[in-house]
Each structure stands twice: as C-alpha cells, then as structure tokens.
Amino acid sequence: MINKLCIIGVGLIGGSLARDLRAAGVVREIVGHGRGLGNLELAVELGVIDRAAVSSADAVRGADMVVIAVPVGAIGQVLADIAPAIGAQSVVTDVGSVKGSVVAAARDSFKQHFSRFVPGHPIAGTERSGVGASLSGLYRGRHVILTPESDTAGDAVQRVSDMWRHTGARVSTMSAQEHDAVLAASSHLPHMLAYALVDMLVRRDDHRKVFDFAAGGFRDVTRIAASDPTMWRDICLNNRKAIVEMLRQYRDDLGAMIAAIDKGDGQWLEETFARAKHAREILFPNNDK
Amino acid sequence: MINKLCIIGVGLIGGSLARDLRAAGVVREIVGHGRGLGNLELAVELGVIDRAAVSSADAVRGADMVVIAVPVGAIGQVLADIAPAIGAQSVVTDVGSVKGSVVAAARDSFKQHFSRFVPGHPIAGTERSGVGASLSGLYRGRHVILTPESDTAGDAVQRVSDMWRHTGARVSTMSAQEHDAVLAASSHLPHMLAYALVDMLVRRDDHRKVFDFAAGGFRDVTRIAASDPTMWRDICLNNRKAIVEMLRQYRDDLGAMIAAIDKGDGQWLEETFARAKHAREILFPNNDK
Numbered sequence: 001m002i003n004k005l006c007i008i009g010v011g012l013i014g015g016s017l018a019r020d021l022r023a024a025g026v027v028r029e030i031v032g033h034g035r036g037l038g039n040l041e042l043a044v045e046l047g048v049i050d051r052a053a054v055s056s057a058d059a060v061r062g063a064d065m066v067v068i069a070v071p072v073g074a075i076g077q078v079l080a081d082i083a084p085a086i087g088a089q090s091v092v093t094d095v096g097s098v099k100g101s102v103v104a105a106a107r108d109s110f111k112q113h114f115s116r117f118v119p120g121h122p123i124a125g126t127e128r129s130g131v132g133a134s135l136s137g138l139y140r141g142r143h144v145i146l147t148p149e150s151d152t153a154g155d156a157v158q159r160v161s162d163m164w165r166h167t168g169a170r171v172s173t174m175s176a177q178e179h180d181a182v183l184a185a186s187s188h189l190p191h192m193l194a195y196a197l198v199d200m201l202v203r204r205d206d207h208r209k210v211f212d213f214a215a216g217g218f219r220d221v222t223r224i225a226a227s228d229p230t231m232w233r234d235i236c237l238n239n240r241k242a243i244v245e246m247l248r249q250y251r252d253d254l255g256a257m258i259a260a261i262d263k264g265d266g267q268w269l270e271e272t273f274a275r276a277k278h279a280r281e282i283l284f285p286n287n288d289k
Numbered sequence: 290m291i292n293k294l295c296i297i298g299v300g301l302i303g304g305s306l307a308r309d310l311r312a313a314g315v316v317r318e319i320v321g322h323g324r325g326l327g328n329l330e331l332a333v334e335l336g337v338i339d340r341a342a343v344s345s346a347d348a349v350r351g352a353d354m355v356v357i358a359v360p361v362g363a364i365g366q367v368l369a370d371i372a373p374a375i376g377a378q379s380v381v382t383d384v385g386s387v388k389g390s391v392v393a394a395a396r397d398s399f400k401q402h403f404s405r406f407v408p409g410h411p412i413a414g415t416e417r418s419g420v421g422a423s424l425s426g427l428y429r430g431r432h433v434i435l436t437p438e439s440d441t442a443g444d445a446v447q448r449v450s451d452m453w454r455h456t457g458a459r460v461s462t463m464s465a466q467e468h469d470a471v472l473a474a475s476s477h478l479p480h481m482l483a484y485a486l487v488d489m490l491v492r493r494d495d496h497r498k499v500f501d502f503a504a505g506g507f508r509d510v511t512r513i514a515a516s517d518p519t520m521w522r523d524i525c526l527n528n529r530k531a532i533v534e535m536l537r538q539y540r541d542d543l544g545a546m547i548a549a550i551d552k553g554d555g556q557w558l559e560e561t562f563a564r565a566k567h568a569r570e571i572l573f574p575n576n577d578k
Contacts, residue, residue: 019432123504143502172502176493185490186503192546193482197567200542201474202572206467211572213432213461214475215412217513221479224506225569229562236550236558246549251540253489256538257481261525269525273518276487280514283491283500 014069015134071232362523394419
C-alpha cells in the first residue's frame with residue numbers, strides 16, 4: 001500500500017498510472033504537481049489526483065512514493081528541485097525514455113540519497129498528451145523497464161516494481177546502458193527515420209500528390225512522425241551516442257541497398273527482403289498491434 | 290456492361306475486383322487464368338470466376354475486358370503471351386505497381402493494338418495474397434491511377450475507368466513517369482526503409498530484446514517489411530531510377546540529421562521534427578488509418 005503517492009507531471013503517463021493505482025485500491029492519497037495550472041485543475045476535477053501542490057518540493061514532502069512523469073528533458077531540473085525535500089523513507093522513480101542521463105542527473109542531485117532512486121521507463125503511450133488523455137489500463141500487458149544501479153536499494157526497486165505490477169504491466173530490469181541501446185534501436189531510430197521521411201517528402205513540389213495517393217503502409221510508417229517534437233529533441237540530446245551510432249549504421253546499410261538496386265541485383269534484394277519478412281514474422285508472431 | 294471479363298492472375302487484387310463487379314451486376318461472365326491450378330480451382334469454388342481457362346491466350350479470346358492482375362515482374366510475359374489473341378474490340382488493363390516499364394512492354398508486345406491497353410494501378414492491398422484473401426469492398430474509397438499514353442484510345446480509358454468506379458474506387462489519371470515518381474516516394478521508399486530497418490536490427494546480438502521491448506510505433510514502421518519479397522524485388526527492378534534517386538536523397542537527409550544529433554543541435558532537431566509533425570497532421574487530417 002502506498003500512503004502518499006506524489007506524481008510530478010500529471011499528464012498521459014503520470015495520470016494513467018494514478019488512475020490504475022487508485023482503481024487497484026493500493027494508494028491512500030495522490031498529490032500532483034506540474035507546470036500547467038489548468039492541467040492540474042483538470043486532474044483534480046477528473047479525480048486523477050486528490051490535490052495539487054504549489055511546488056514540487058511541497059508535493060514530495062512526506063510521500064513514500066514519488067513518480068517523476070515529466071519528459072526526459074525536464075527530469076534533471078525536477079530531481080534538483082525535489083532533492084532537498086526527499087525523506088529517507090521515500091522512494092523516487094521516473095518514466096524517462098532515456099536512462100543513462102537520468103541516472104547521472106539523479107546521482108548528482110540526490111547524492112547519499114541516490115540509493116532511493118529507481119530509474120524506470122514504461123513502454124507505453126499514445127501520440128496524445130495531458131491529463132485529459134490519461135486512461136485506465138494503458139499499461140496492461142506493457143513492459144516497464146527498471147534500470148537499478150549497483151547502489152540502488154533493493155527494497156526501493158521492489159516497491160517500484162510492485163507499483164507497476166498493480167497496473168498489469170510486465171516489469172523487467174536491465175542496465176541503463178543496455179536500456180538506452182535497446183531503445184535506440186526499437187524506438188529512437190524508427191522515430192528518426194519517420195521524421196526524416198516526412199520532412200524529405202514534404203519538401204517535394206508534388207508532396208500533396210504523394211500524400212494523397214499514399215496507402216496504409218505509408219500512413220503506418222509515418223504515424224510516429226506526429227510525435228511531440230520537444231520530447232524527441234530531448235531524447236536525441238540525452239541519448240546522442242547510441243542514436244548516432246544506429247543512424248550511421250542504417251545509413252551504411254542503405255548504401256548497400258542503393259548499390260543493389262542501382263545495379264539490378266535481384267538476388268540480393270529478394271534475399272534481404274525475405275530475411276526481413278521472415279524475421280518480423282518470427283519476432284512478432286501476431287503480425288499486427 | 291462487360292460481356293466477358295478475363296482476369297489473368299486471380300489473387301487478392303484480381304479476385305477482389307471480380308467479386309465487386311459481379312456484386313455490382315455489371316459483368317456477364319468471368320473467366321480466369323493463372324499459374325496456380327489449386328488457386329484457380331478455389332476461385333471457381335468460391336464463385337469468384339465462372340471458369341478457368343487453360344492458357345492466357347485462351348482466356349482472353351473474345352473478352353471485351355482483360356485485367357492483368359499479376360505482380361509487376363510477370364506482366365511483361367503475360368502481355369507477350371496474350372498479344373496474338375487480343376481482339377480489336379478488347380480493352381486490356383493491368384494493376385502493376387510500376388507503370389513506365391509496363392507501358393514499354395505493352396508497346397513492344399501489342400504494337401498496333403497498343404491503343405487498346407490502359408495502364409492502371411489500384412492503390413489497395415493487404416499483406417495477404419491468393420484468391421482466398423480476396424474480398425468485396427477492397428477498393429471502396431481507394432485510389433486507382435490510370436496512366437494512358439497520348440496514343441491510348443479514349444474509349445478504352447473510359448471503359449477501364451467505368452469498371453473501377455463500379456468498385457467504389459476513385460479514378461485519377463497522370464503520366465506513367467509521374468506515377469512512378471509519386472509511388473517511389475509514397476510507397477517504394479517507405480518499403481525500402483522498413484526492410485532495411487528490420488534487416489539491420491535482426492543482425493544485432495540483442496535483436497530479441499529489441500523486438501520484445503518494441504512499442505506500437507516500431508510495429509507500425511516495420512509492418513510493411515512483411516510484404517512479399519519477390520513482388521518488391523520486381524518493383525525495385527522495374528522502377529530503379531526513381532527509387533535510387535529517392536534513397537540517395539534520403540541518405541543525404543539522414544546525414545544532416547546525424548550531424549545535428551552529433552553536435553547536439555537541439556534547435557535544428559526540434560524545428561525539423563515540428564515541421565514533419567505539422568506536415569503529417571495537415572496532409573492526413575484524420576491521423577490514423
């Protein structure tokens with residue numbers, strides 16, 4: 001049971017977590033804080049949080065569980081703001097899409113209390129944002145990755161893990177470095193490719209025709225180019241090395257594909273396409289969703 | 290009214306067209322031919338075609354409308370096979386994803402009858418194939434592009450256009466060259482990017498984790514990598530110039546993005562992502578599907 005849950009950043013991610021924990025009956029009081037006053041008022045109105053605090057330091061005081069649910073670019077500042085107010089019995093976690101930079105910032109701010117910080121990342125979300133977009137069940141069956149360091153307290157990891165399990169999520173642990181490499185591949189690289197594709201096509205004189213005559217595949221590929229630009233700028237800036245490495249390799253791979261098409265190497269093309277099709281079918285046995 | 294409709298290649302595309310035209314009551318008899326005997330038998334059993342012909346030349350004899358619904362790599366051979374059997378009153382059309390190479394092949398095979406050939410491309414389909422996957426309503430609201438040449442007969446274009454309108458499709462015309470450039474951008478390039486992405490990631494040691502922890506965006510982006518490898522090999526080989534040009538520009542664009550991430554140019558990244566997001570939202574007002 002969580003006595004006082006504090007959510008910093010009551011948006012889609014934080015709001016949905018609050019809804020699930022309340023529905024599961026595992027939390028007594030939920031206090032929220034965030035930058036948008038209107039959003040906080042709406043969160044109270046919707047019953048997602050019980051009350052809004054005027055500052056993040058005020059919000060975390062006396063909380064046994066603190067969830068920092070702001071975009072990755074804002075986590076460092078929140079950590080610095082709340083560090084002086086964190087009690088010895090509090091557990092703090094976050095939901096940032098990058099973990100290495102968050103761990104470094106938490107170590108800087110929390111110092112001897114760093115062991116109470118459990119870096120986390122629920123792999124869930126929609127293109128929408130704000131508490132109005134929050135919903136119950138967002139995390140059911142989804143992965144939550146925790147990246148505890150060697151000096152993270154075991155009981156703190158356990159409490160964060162238990163919290164996420166109440167939402168129906170599947171909790172895994174790995175190192176921050178592994179998380180950032182895996183997510184660079186599965187999430188950050190695809191987002192970069194989709195942004196680059198839309199940005200390239202929209203600069204064409206005939207872009208209206210290109211979009212008009214596009215089929216479902218194009219819509220699928222470009223859907224994530226509607227993701228939040230600021231959030232993705234910050235993910236890039238916080239996971240630069242891994243993302244650049246992925247993009248460089250991808251660019252090299254495209255070079256090989258261009259050469260094969262240019263010289264009409266049908267065998268290379270068919271084998272490469274078949275390998276990709278086979279891999280996707282094996283790795284996603286249920287093709288869609 | 291079509292007196293005798295001949296479908297060469299009774300798969301998803303040809304079968305779905307036959308179903309719609311029969312349902313619309315605008316065809317008297319449907320004769321099919323294709324390479325797979327089992328598929329043809331199934332097509333008769335399902336009532337998609339009335340009877341199967343033993344050869345393509347036999348199938349087209351006396352047909353007032355011939356639809357070549359085989360993959361683009363096989364169209365050239367079909368055109369050569371049926372050319373001697375095409376009557377002066379027949380209209381022939383195809384469904385190939387590339388038009389320039391098909392027009393050239395038709396001109397070669399049909400010679401003085403070339404005016405009866407109306408190059409066409411319905412922008413519809415699923416990852417499934419074969420007549421068992423065919424369904425009514427596949428073309429409702431979808432685009433069909435016709436690319437008549439200056440010497441294509443106007444009445445032939447009209448008849449093909451009327452046929453497609455009976456399926457609920459929206460029919461447009463443009464030049465073969467414009468079609469191939471627009472489709473290279475909206476379809477061929479995205480397919481290449483998805484194939485390259487899956488092929489790159491699956492070669493990683495941690496590829497199982499990458500796929501396990503992938504969210505919806507990754508599934509969306511890679512869905513079309515499950516498309517038919519032979520078909521896409523042939524599209525590449527038949528639209529080499531336009532696809533290579535697109536891929537080269539995309540690779541150059543990635544270079545600019547890599548440089549921006551590498552040097553931490555947040556402003557460049559946010560502006561590029563915002564432009565892409567804005568463009569996608571404007572050009573696809575109804576974000577999904």
